[in-house]
Amino acid sequence: MRFLVHYGRTFTILLFLFPILGFSAYYLYLKYEDTKKDVFSIVQANLLNDKHELLHLYVKHLTEELGKNFIKILKEDETKRIEAETELSMLKTSDVKFLYLLYVDENRKLRYLLDTTKDLDEKGEFQQRFFPQQDIWLKALHNKKTEVATQTEIDKLWISMAYPVLFEGETSALLGIDFSHEEHLQINKTLIPLENIYFYSAAFIVVMLISAFFQLIIYYKHRKKSFIDPLTGMYNRQYLSELLKKYPVGHFQLLIMDLDHFKQVNDIYGHDAGDIVLSTVSQRIQSVIRKKDILIRYGGEEFLLLISDKEKAISLALAERIREQVKASPVNLDDCQLNVTISMGLNPNPSHAKTFEYAIKVADQGLYKAKHLGRDRVEIYDDKQPSNADALQKLCDVKEALDLNRIFCIYQPMFNTNSLEVYKYELLIRMQDPQGKMIVPDKFLSSIRYTQVYIEITRRVLKQAFEALNEHDVKLSINLDLQDLFNDEILELFVTTFEQNLSFAQRLSIEILEHEEILEFELISERLSKLRQLGIKIAIDDFGSGFANYKYMLNMNIDILKIDGSLISGIDKNENAYKIVKSIQTLAKSMGIETVAEQVETKEELDCVKALNINYAQGYHLAKPSADFLD
Amino acid sequence: MVWIGVSILKKLLLSLLLVSFLFCDDIEIEKNIYETIFLALVEVEKPSVYSESTIESLGLRPALFIQVDSCSKADIVVMTKSTLPKECQEKVVVGTRYRHLRKPFVFGAFFWQKGRPNILFKRTKLEENNITLTSKLIDYME
Numbered sequence: 001m002r003f004l005v006h007y008g009r010t011f012t013i014l015l016f017l018f019p020i021l022g023f024s025a026y027y028l029y030l031k032y033e034d035t036k037k038d039v040f041s042i043v044q045a046n047l048l049n050d051k052h053e054l055l056h057l058y059v060k061h062l063t064e065e066l067g068k069n070f071i072k073i074l075k076e077d078e079t080k081r082i083e084a085e086t087e088l089s090m091l092k093t094s095d096v097k098f099l100y101l102l103y104v105d106e107n108r109k110l111r112y113l114l115d116t117t118k119d120l121d122e123k124g125e126f127q128q129r130f131f132p133q134q135d136i137w138l139k140a141l142h143n144k145k146t147e148v149a150t151q152t153e154i155d156k157l158w159i160s161m162a163y164p165v166l167f168e169g170e171t172s173a174l175l176g177i178d179f180s181h182e183e184h185l186q187i188n189k190t191l192i193p194l195e196n197i198y199f200y201s202a203a204f205i206v207v208m209l210i211s212a213f214f215q216l217i218i219y220y221k222h223r224k225k226s227f228i229d230p231l232t233g234m235y236n237r238q239y240l241s242e243l244l245k246k247y248p249v250g251h252f253q254l255l256i257m258d259l260d261h262f263k264q265v266n267d268i269y270g271h272d273a274g275d276i277v278l279s280t281v282s283q284r285i286q287s288v289i290r291k292k293d294i295l296i297r298y299g300g301e302e303f304l305l306l307i308s309d310k311e312k313a314i315s316l317a318l319a320e321r322i323r324e325q326v327k328a329s330p331v332n333l334d335d336c337q338l339n340v341t342i343s344m345g346l347n348p349n350p351s352h353a354k355t356f357e358y359a360i361k362v363a364d365q366g367l368y369k370a371k372h373l374g375r376d377r378v379e380i381y382d383d384k385q386p387s388n389a390d391a392l393q394k395l396c397d398v399k400e401a402l403d404l405n406r407i408f409c410i411y412q413p414m415f416n417t418n419s420l421e422v423y424k425y426e427l428l429i430r431m432q433d434p435q436g437k438m439i440v441p442d443k444f445l446s447s448i449r450y451t452q453v454y455i456e457i458t459r460r461v462l463k464q465a466f467e468a469l470n471e472h473d474v475k476l477s478i479n480l481d482l483q484d485l486f487n488d489e490i491l492e493l494f495v496t497t498f499e500q501n502l503s504f505a506q507r508l509s510i511e512i513l514e515h516e517e518i519l520e521f522e523l524i525s526e527r528l529s530k531l532r533q534l535g536i537k538i539a540i541d542d543f544g545s546g547f548a549n550y551k552y553m554l555n556m557n558i559d560i561l562k563i564d565g566s567l568i569s570g571i572d573k574n575e576n577a578y579k580i581v582k583s584i585q586t587l588a589k590s591m592g593i594e595t596v597a598e599q600v601e602t603k604e605e606l607d608c609v610k611a612l613n614i615n616y617a618q619g620y621h622l623a624k625p626s627a628d629f630l631d
Numbered sequence: 632m633v634w635i636g637v638s639i640l641k642k643l644l645l646s647l648l649l650v651s652f653l654f655c656d657d658i659e660i661e662k663n664i665y666e667t668i669f670l671a672l673v674e675v676e677k678p679s680v681y682s683e684s685t686i687e688s689l690g691l692r693p694a695l696f697i698q699v700d701s702c703s704k705a706d707i708v709v710m711t712k713s714t715l716p717k718e719c720q721e722k723v724v725v726g727t728r729y730r731h732l733r734k735p736f737v738f739g740a741f742f743w744q745k746g747r748p749n750i751l752f753k754r755t756k757l758e759e760n761n762i763t764l765t766s767k768l769i770d771y772m773e
Contacts, residue, residue: 098745121728122744128729129773133747151746178745 014216018209025205032198036191043187044150047095047179048161052146054091055163055175061087071103071165071172074113081114081126089116097180098122101165102130102137103173110137113173130176136162141171151181158184229297231275232282240296240304249359250351252294252306253315256363257285257322260341260375262301263488273333274301277340280331288321304360312348312380319344319378327376341376343367348380361395361451368451372483394447398431402456406432409464412625414477414596414618417610424475426511426618427465428625429457441479449481455489462497469504472629477509479541485512485527486520498534509537511562512552521555528556539596544584553591561588563614565599572604578612585612661688661741664748665709665725666695668741671752671768672723673706681705681719683712686727710737723760732773738762739771 062070062084074081084101092099101114110132112124124130132138136147140162147162158179165173227239259265259281266274278301285303286295298304305322307315323342330337345366353359366381373379401407411425431439448454458480465476484490498505510531528538539560540552544567552558563581571577581597588595597609600619609617623630665688669678679699682689686709689698699705702719710719710726715736726732726740732751738760739752750771752764757772764772 117745120730121742124744125729129749129751131747131749 014212018213021205021209025202025209028198028202028205032195035194039191040184040187044148044159047159048146048148051096051161051177052163055177058088058091059163059165059175068167071113071167074101075103078126085114085116088114092116095179096177097182098176098178100124100130100176101173102176104141104171108141110174134160136160137174137176140164140174144171232279232297234282234286234303235294235296237296237298240298243294243306244356248351249353249356250349252308252350253310253312254347254350254359254363255305255307255315255319255322255344255378256298256347256360256367257303257305257342257344258367258371259301260343260371263492265338265340269333269336269338273338276333277331277338281326281340281342284325284328285322288325289318293318304363312346315346315348316378316380319346323376323378343370343375344378345370346378346380358396364451394444395451395453397433398444398448398457399453401431401433402453402460406434407457407460408432408627409461410625410627411468411629412618413623413630414616415622417597417606417614417617420622422474422630423616424477424509425468425629426477426625427461427479429461429479445481449483455487455493458484458490459493462493465508466497466501466504468629469507470501474629475507475509477511477539479511479513481513482524485524491527491530494531494534494536498536502535506535508535509539509560511539511541511560513541521551525556532557542598544580553587553593558593560594560596562596562598565619568597568599568605568609568619569601570605571608572602578608581614582612585614589613658688658691660748662691662694664741664750665689667768668725668739668750669696669707671764672725672738672762675706678706679704680707680709681722682709683715683719686711710734 066073066080066084070084074084088099088101099116100112102110103113105111110130112126112128112130115124117123130137133151134149136149139145140147141164144164144166146164149160151158151160158181160179161177163175163177164171165175167173227235227242229236259277262274262277265277278297282295282297282303285305289295289305290308292308294306294308296304296306305318307318309315323344326340326342330339345363345368347353347359347363347366350356350359350362353362362381364381366379369381370377370379398407407429409427409429412428413422414424414426415421416423429441429445431441431444433439445454445457448457461478465478468474468476480490498508532538537559538557539562540556540558541562542564543549543552543561545564553561561584563584567577567581567584571581585595594615596616596618597605597614598618600606600609600617601621603621605619606617606621665680669680672678678696680689680696681699681702681704689696689709696707702708702716702722705719705722708715708719708722708724710724710731713730715724715734720736724734724737726734726737727742729740729742729744729749729751731737731740732753735756737753738756739750741748741750743749750768752768752772754772757764
């Protein structure tokens, strides 16, 4: 099977085509040989018939002239012999090389009686022994019938014919004719056009075969090259595509691997160093996998291992071996050494997936899990668990919605509580299902948080924000999960989108949400400072609920606090809520942080918010989110 | 142009092959016949042979005879012309034409006639010199 992947279907077809064409050429050659034989047989038959007739007439003439005892007379009478020889030579046509009469002596040896040959070296003298090369002479003597032989070893002669001359029922003499080889050559010459047709047809086939053969060699050289990633020497995605045409989805277990913090390697040490790391790591992986497993460079720093085994335990052990091998020793760069680790996600049951892409997504989920849990580890994403299966389905739905532009942002206006003028707009993401129903982000974002689709959605949101800032004189606010700050790609998106347009960035704020408790504040601050450098303001969303607590105020340099809607809702009636909001407002004011009240849904709530000197408010009482900006 | 080139090349190759094969074959046969004749006529392990003219088959090696450059050194003389020097006539002379057999000093002859090899030994000459042919060659004695 792997043979087919390497060499493709075309090669296999040609493999059968070669002998077929070869046999065709050989068949043409055989056909030509048959035709040639047929032509020669016809010509030969005609020639022999003519001569046979002539010899018969000549013997009849001799018999009539000299009597039945003409052999004896000729032997004894030289004059008669000369006369007879002259007459015999009259039968010699251009196609006849030698024409002679032999007699049988008392010892049954053949001797010349007459010979019409002019060349003295070739002429047999009277009574000279005749040495037959073929047995036609003896056969003709014995059988008393004309015998014919085609010469193959004598280059001057073509056909020899032995015609028995009978006397009293006994063969007393033989008339011999040797046909000239030139006659043979003449026929051959006549056949040249025919021979050329066969020869050129066969030659054409052979040339085509040779040409196809070399084309194939070149093609497969290129084909093989196109399957190999030049940097690492491993197979590439193109090879994977070919492979997937031949193998079913469940043939391999899938292990997807991603180098940890590779972007930093490129950023800090340069792309050359990154290339060395990639090359070294791929070699290390290759050194511990088995011959039957296939390593593919799947993306930038991503590798995919197709494991030819059904046992999950084997794959896990293999993944562990890879992990240990990668981090076993630092990678040597020109002037330093670099410790490298790798995170992996295993899909042990790809057969559960309908497509290979889906199976890869399952492995990807494991990889993101491994990244999220601290990297340098192997994680399995079990797509058989209902929740996971559901999540995967959601991922596919979201991907589809993204591709079909059914994911977009609407604008929620935020008002200055004193002037009640619009201060800014919060971008709220929405997904429209195929039936047209709007889905809020809580229902779909959590399941795709660690996937590439999530990054794509972020890219889409930033694009829309950028266009809005470019086209309208508004301020905007974007929601971002705190986890997103750990994602280099997302951070990079902000930088690349706004670094050339800092005036736009200054009209943008980011509202940070938190779903899981994070303690790496130092890292978060470092990341946030990059955004602040662009001029982006930082807000803490849903403050006062869940994980969003005072630790963030303490550890993060923030500009805005957005007080959670649960505290604002009914604030006019709930004394405790009022007190908490008041303390938040006091604290924020003392720290120079602006405040926003969300979910303001009644006039009373707005009055309370105003009374507490909260800077901004948003909610259905003021305005509902809309696809357009307010006039 | 290409086809013409191919055609010429084809003809050239075929002719060369044909000629070389035929040529090689005849020459080799001829050498073998000469060897048989020489060894039948003289009782020397490796007879020395002198020929007035160059006979290609006599030059083929390896051979069961050696070629020498004068009659005096030769055990056998191969006659190629119509006459032969006196000192050569005293040797065992083998002719290369049928007519050579008429010469009294000729023991036998080997020649091609009508594309066929002819071997003949003169009975009288052999008997004079007490040469006995093997049964294989007796048939060629006249």
